[in-house]
Amino acid sequence: MDVRLAIGALFSILGAFLASFGIASDKALYERSLGVNINLEWGLVMLGFGLIMAILGRDRSRADVEPRTAAKDGSAGEREKTLRPGKQA
Amino acid sequence: MNLTLVDWIVMLVYFAFVLGIGFLLKRGVNTSTDFFLAGRAIPAWVCGLAFISANLGAQEVIGMAASGAKYGIATSHFYWIGAIPAMVFVGLFMMPFYYGSRARSVPEYLRLRFDEKTRGLNAISFATMTVFSSGISMYAMARLIQTLHIFDAPFQRMSLSPEWIFHVSVIFSAAIVLAYILLGGLSSAIYNEVLQFFLIVAGFVPLVWLGLKNVGGWYGITHRLPSGYTHSWSGMGSASTNRLGVEWFGLVMGLGFVLSFGYWCTDFLVVQRAMAADSMTAARRTPLIAAIPKMFFPFIVILPGLIAISLPTQTTATPGVSISDSRQAEAIGKGLIPPKIDERTGLPILDNNGNPVLDYDLAVPNMLLHYFPTGILGLGLTALLASFMSGMAGNVTAFNTVWTYDIYQSYIKSNADDVHYLVMGRLATVFGIALSVAAAYAAAHFNNIMDMLQLVFAFVNAPLFATFLLGMFWKRATGHGAFVGLLAGTASAAVHHGLTIPAGATPGIKGAWLGTLLNVYPSEMAQNFWTAIWAWSMCFVVTIVISLLTRPREEKEPVGLVYSLTERQNDEHFPWYKRPIAFGVVVLVLTVTLNLLFW
Numbered sequence: 001m002d003v004r005l006a007i008g009a010l011f012s013i014l015g016a017f018l019a020s021f022g023i024a025s026d027k028a029l030y031e032r033s034l035g036v037n038i039n040l041e042w043g044l045v046m047l048g049f050g051l052i053m054a055i056l057g058r059d060r061s062r063a064d065v066e067p068r069t070a071a072k073d074g075s076a077g078e079r080e081k082t083l084r085p086g087k088q089a
Numbered sequence: 090m091n092l093t094l095v096d097w098i099v100m101l102v103y104f105a106f107v108l109g110i111g112f113l114l115k116r117g118v119n120t121s122t123d124f125f126l127a128g129r130a131i132p133a134w135v136c137g138l139a140f141i142s143a144n145l146g147a148q149e150v151i152g153m154a155a156s157g158a159k160y161g162i163a164t165s166h167f168y169w170i171g172a173i174p175a176m177v178f179v180g181l182f183m184m185p186f187y188y189g190s191r192a193r194s195v196p197e198y199l200r201l202r203f204d205e206k207t208r209g210l211n212a213i214s215f216a217t218m219t220v221f222s223s224g225i226s227m228y229a230m231a232r233l234i235q236t237l238h239i240f241d242a243p244f245q246r247m248s249l250s251p252e253w254i255f256h257v258s259v260i261f262s263a264a265i266v267l268a269y270i271l272l273g274g275l276s277s278a279i280y281n282e283v284l285q286f287f288l289i290v291a292g293f294v295p296l297v298w299l300g301l302k303n304v305g306g307w308y309g310i311t312h313r314l315p316s317g318y319t320h321s322w323s324g325m326g327s328a329s330t331n332r333l334g335v336e337w338f339g340l341v342m343g344l345g346f347v348l349s350f351g352y353w354c355t356d357f358l359v360v361q362r363a364m365a366a367d368s369m370t371a372a373r374r375t376p377l378i379a380a381i382p383k384m385f386f387p388f389i390v391i392l393p394g395l396i397a398i399s400l401p402t403q404t405t406a407t408p409g410v411s412i413s414d415s416r417q418a419e420a421i422g423k424g425l426i427p428p429k430i431d432e433r434t435g436l437p438i439l440d441n442n443g444n445p446v447l448d449y450d451l452a453v454p455n456m457l458l459h460y461f462p463t464g465i466l467g468l469g470l471t472a473l474l475a476s477f478m479s480g481m482a483g484n485v486t487a488f489n490t491v492w493t494y495d496i497y498q499s500y501i502k503s504n505a506d507d508v509h510y511l512v513m514g515r516l517a518t519v520f521g522i523a524l525s526v527a528a529a530y531a532a533a534h535f536n537n538i539m540d541m542l543q544l545v546f547a548f549v550n551a552p553l554f555a556t557f558l559l560g561m562f563w564k565r566a567t568g569h570g571a572f573v574g575l576l577a578g579t580a581s582a583a584v585h586h587g588l589t590i591p592a593g594a595t596p597g598i599k600g601a602w603l604g605t606l607l608n609v610y611p612s613e614m615a616q617n618f619w620t621a622i623w624a625w626s627m628c629f630v631v632t633i634v635i636s637l638l639t640r641p642r643e644e645k646e647p648v649g650l651v652y653s654l655t656e657r658q659n660d661e662h663f664p665w666y667k668r669p670i671a672f673g674v675v676v677l678v679l680t681v682t683l684n685l686l687f688w
Contacts, residue, residue: 003135003280006113007287010106014099014468021095021464029462033299039464042295049291 008054011046019043092239096467103288103471107269107478110280114273121510124274125490126193126365131276133371135283137378140362141386142282145289146226146480150390150473151233154456155449157394158426160332161318162687164394165387169321170345173380173680175353177673180376183354184363185658186561188372189649193364195357196495202560202650204568205499210575212495214549215357216488220521221542223484224528230477231258231529237454239470259529262474266482267522270489271515275365278486282362285475286382292472293389299460300396313399321687334612343618347625351554358487370669373658377672384680397425397452400459423447425455441593481525489517540598544586551621552578552628559632562652570636578628585623591616 022040030037118124131139156164192198196215200208232255234240240254269277304310311319317332324331325340333340353359353376363375402423422428428437428445437445457469493514502509531538556575559566587603591613596602600616610616648654660668 003283006106006110006280007284010103010284011287011291013102017095017098017102018464018468025462025464029464033460033462033465034303036299036302038295038299038462042291042465042468046291 002057004053004057006057008050008052008057011050012054013050015043015045015047015050017043019047091463092242092467092470093463095464096470099464099467100471100474103475104265106284107265107281110284111269111272111277114277114280117276118272118274118511121493121507121514122193123276124511124514125486125493126361127274127276127279129365130367131279131365131371133366133374134378135279136362136366136371136375138286138382139279139282139365140359140375140379141383142286142289142479143278143358143362143483144480145286145386145476146222146483149386149480150289150293150476151229151450151453153387153390154394154397154453157391158398158424158447158449158452159394161314161320161395162387162391163321163331163333164391165321165683165687166333166340166344168384168387169680169684170341171349172353173384173676174345175349176376176380176383177676178350179354179360179363180373180380181669181673182652183557183561184373184376185369185655186650186652187360188364188366188369189655193494194490195355195360196491198650199556199560199571200495200499202647203566203571207556207568207571207575208495208499210572211553212491212499214546216491216496218546218549219358219484219488219491220524221528221546223481223488223522223525225532225543226477226480226484227259227262227525227529228532230262230474231255231533233454233473233477234258236451237458237470255533259526262478262481263522263526266478266485267518270482270485270518274514275361275486275490278482279362279365281482282479285479288468288475289472290382290389292469292475293393295465296456296460296469297389297392297396300393300456303460304396304399310395310399314395318395318398319687321684323688328611328615333614335615335618339615339618339622343621347551347554347621348618350558351550351552351621351625355553355557356550357491358483361487361490369658370660373669374672377669377676380676381679384676384683393456394449394452397456398423400424425459426452427455485518485521485525488521489514492517492521537598544598547617547620548579548582548586548624551582551624555625555628556632559629559636560651563633563636564647564651564653565636565641566632567636567639567641569639570632570634573635574628574632577631578624581627582620582624585620586616589616589619 018039020043022037022043025037025039027037117128120128122128153164153167156167186202187195187198190198190201192201194212196208196212199211235254235258240257241251244251244254269281273280301307301309304313307319317324322337325337328334328336328339335343359376363372366372366375422445426447426449429448430436431438440446453473457466457473461469493510497513497517498505498510552575555578556571559574560571584603586600588601588605588607589610590596590599590601590606591610594600594613596606599613610619646654658669660670665671
């Protein structure tokens with residue numbers, strides 16, 4: 001599982017929930033947040049972030065299904081293994 | 090406090106995710122390596138965020154805002170001096186030995202490099218410490234839930250006695266942490282820590298944003314508060330001219346060198362996150378990646394404290410403190426910070442000069458209640474609860490690994506198959522958490538015992554970095570040297586503490602318990618830093634002397650465990666901007682810039 005999918009899902013759900021509550025809620029509620037509808041505004045920020053994370057995570061999960069070819073650091077990974085001294089844990 | 094259904098839904102969604110991650114990761118746990126080291130298959134950025142999140146416990150979020158309100162922006166020294174340089178050092182120079190040696194824990198590294206007794210000493214003291222830290226975290230969380238009256242309304246509705254709130258909070262947090270670690274082991278803890286990291290940011294950024302908007306930005310804060318609050322270095326020349334009460338040398342050596350390197354470079358709680366990385370490069374990048382958000386954390390954890398203290402003092406009832414806590418108390422707080430209330434009399438506690446002692450720990454909770462309407466208030470509280478749980482889970486995963494590999498496998502049953510140790514790890518998680526619960530109750534009943542334990546842990550931790558430094562960079566250091574050096578360092582920390590006292594304190598737990606008094610420090614912080622400096626120096630010198638007097642190790646040369654016998658990390662096949670060293674330099678340049686900006 002790619003952790004970005006989990007983050008994306010959590011933030012999208014919470015963001016969408018807060019934003020819709022922000023739209024539905026009474027304006028008087030936002031007196032303490034200096035008149036800013038913080039539920040709506042921050043909910044949208046969280047929703048945006050959640051969607052980006054979900055998209056990134058989904059792309060990566062798909063790539064993982066394909067056989068692993070030399071990834072960006074692939075050659076380095078091989079090299080390191082030979083350098084690692086000591087027994088395998 | 091009035092929480093509405095919306096707040097509860099936000100909290101419930103989060104807890105559903107926490108447990109959901111545990112269930113999803115359960116399939117991946119087949120061997121003890123999966124459980125204790127996340128199969129060494131975690132990408133660098135995930136390890137990096139878990140690396141700081143494990144440290145982002147209650148002490149951080151509540152405590153740093155409290156220090157921000159008390160000392161001002163100088164609290165950032167705990168980040169820019171007291172964390173970043175050590176994080177860069179552990180990534181660039183120490184990770185090759187930790188990860189490269191294939192040690193499964195920090196005590197196991199000590200076994201490979203030195204000997205069994207040094208490992209035993211470290212493993213046992215570390216395991217004890219994690220249990221108590223997680224217990225203290227649990228206790229603090231339950232107290233906060235009580236103080237904020239979070240559960241009062243639901244308890245009333247279910248007609249349960251409010252006395253049960255403490256018990257339910259302790260059991261509830263223990264059960265959640267237990268469930269997700271038991272299911273997914275370290276992977277589950279790490280994934281949840283990453284989730285917690287983003288949640289803490291999401292909960293605190295809007296708080297700081299609203300707060301800054303309210304007080305007129307940083308510029309507004311500098312105009313509302315005396316300049317001592319808004320400068321981190323000016324005045325550091327002497328202990329009497331800054332709010333911390335410590336001079337620059339004690340700060341840089343005590344905090345920046347001994348305590349910071351001792352924590353970030355040797356504490357298995359954080360190092361375990363880097364050991365779970367999927368390659369040596371990823372392990373080395375882990376602390377460096379962690380350093381980037383870490384250096385900006387002062388803006389979300391210290392600023393709330395500064396904002397709270399720079400607001401006009403509340404004349405209306407302070408949220409969080411119930412009316413029964415005496416009305417006169419509210420008038421003599423400062424900003425959003427209420428005075429501390431004596432639980433027996435219900436009156437504010439006064440210091441020797443008759444001024445009220447402020448309850449700085451309420452800075453963050455009161456900020457949340459002051460600015461957040463229902464909805465986002467649920468998010469803020471969730472972030473707070475997440476920070477408590479990440480601290481607890483970090484301790485529990487470190488405990489079960491050290492217990493199983495370094496105590497159980499070494500001294501109790503050494504030749505069992507892997508499944509046996511996996512079962513033991515799960516059992517260790519259960520009794521580790523049970524012990525933490527016991528520690529939480531001990532903290533609730535005997536406050537002094539907890540203070541004393543923390544003091545003893547400070548003595549044990551202070552000399553550690555000297556042992557690791559010599560172990561990793563001096564081939565000749567021997568096991569006897571390391572062991573005696575550690576004991577000497579701890580003893581000298583205790584003796585130094587026993588012979589000195591911070592100004593204005595009474596002899597006892599604060600120091601001077603040896604009868605004679607050699608030095609009076611201007612502040613408790615100065616005393617702590619100098620205790621650490623003494624312990625480190627003593628350990629360093631004694632380890633060298635005893636090593637030279639004892640025979641060098643006869644077993645095979647410590648290849649891969651000492652700098653001179655380990656192949657250099659060859660990063661030349663990376664473009665320059667991908668090399669850990671370049672990353673480290675960027676981190677340090679940014680840190681210096683931040684220090685200059687808030688000079």
